[in-house]
Amino acid sequence: MSRAEAKADPEGEADPGTVAVAADGEMPRAAHPFWSLGLFRSELTITLRRWRTLALLGVLAAVPVLVGIAVKIETGDGSAAGQRGGGGEGPAFMAQITNNGLFLVFTALAATLPFFLPMAVGVVAGDAVAGEANSGTLRYLLVAPAGRTRLLLAKYATTVTFCLLATLVVAVSALAVGAMLFPLGDLTTISGTRISFADGLGRALLIALAVTASLLGLAALGLFVSTLTSSGIAAMATTVGLLTTVQILDQIPQLHAIQPYLFSHYWLSFADLMREPVYWVELQKNLALQAVYVAVFGSAAWARFTTKDVTA
DSSP states (O other): OOGGGGGSOTTSOOOHHHHHHHHTTOOSSOOOTTHHHHHHHHHHHHHHHSHHHHHHHHHHHHHHHHHHHHHHHHHTTOOHHHHTTTTTOSOTTGGGTTTOTTHHHHHHHHHHTTTHHHHHHHHHHHHHHHHHHHHTOHHHHHHSTTHHHHHHHHHHHHHHHHHHHHHHHHHHHHHHHHHHHSOOSOEEOTTSOEEOHHHHHHHHHHHHHHHHHHTHHHHHHHHHHHTSOSOHHHHHHHHHHHHHHHHHHTTOGGGTTTGGGSTTTTGGGGGGGGSSSOOOHHHHHHHHHHHHHHHHHHHHHHHHHHHOOOOO
8 A cells, every 4th residue: 555545535435526636647746855755665665665566576586596406406416517517508607607606697687588587576566556447545535635657657767776676686686696695706708808806896787777778668668558447467477478478479480570670689699798808799689679669569558547537
């Protein structure tokens, strides 16, 4: 429940005149200049307090632990297969984990980005508006002097913040496990050059930001889907279903003509940040593609939400 519910009548009914004004997207009275920040803080607090959100973050934090333990067990006997990183299977960084624990960060992000991270984002984005409508709190949120546009922006900002938090949870968990199970120090890039551990940490942070940016298009798509229904479960299922469909389409060779336009096509381009010098072409294509998805589906979500007849 948001603090805006306190604006409602004690009997559970809002002033019809106020609701009518809010339904048009106008503020019933002048908003405090810091209202948007307060609304964002409120939405973020509510999202992070949900058990569902905590469970998602817990699962994401567990993935690097499982990967690190699996690699440690496999390479514990010093077998040749273990030194090759499981016979060449798994993410490209897998073979380097035993030499430097920092590579567990890159491996964990590569392992979670195709499914676990976007699934978590899809759940949060899909529930953003539909969840409020399903619980009957959306109408009360619109009574507050926020306006539909500000509320939608606060919802999207909350989802983007979750994208960053989820990515950092994976990265920090992987770094902690990598430091405990494997040595740390200078590391070798994909290009074969050596960089310092500090430089490696800096690139790990850049990679985390690149992964976060890769999820922005999906977040906008999920928010749009959330404005189409009053069922949070339906919105979450639809967003995750679209994610799965796009992932499948991106693996079919016969569809190569449309694959560069799928939001997941350049997700793994963050690996180019581990080259020396950095190869920016694929990264720039990914950022441009995510910007297009944000613009298109963000606009669609705004158009839908500002004209939607809110009855719950």
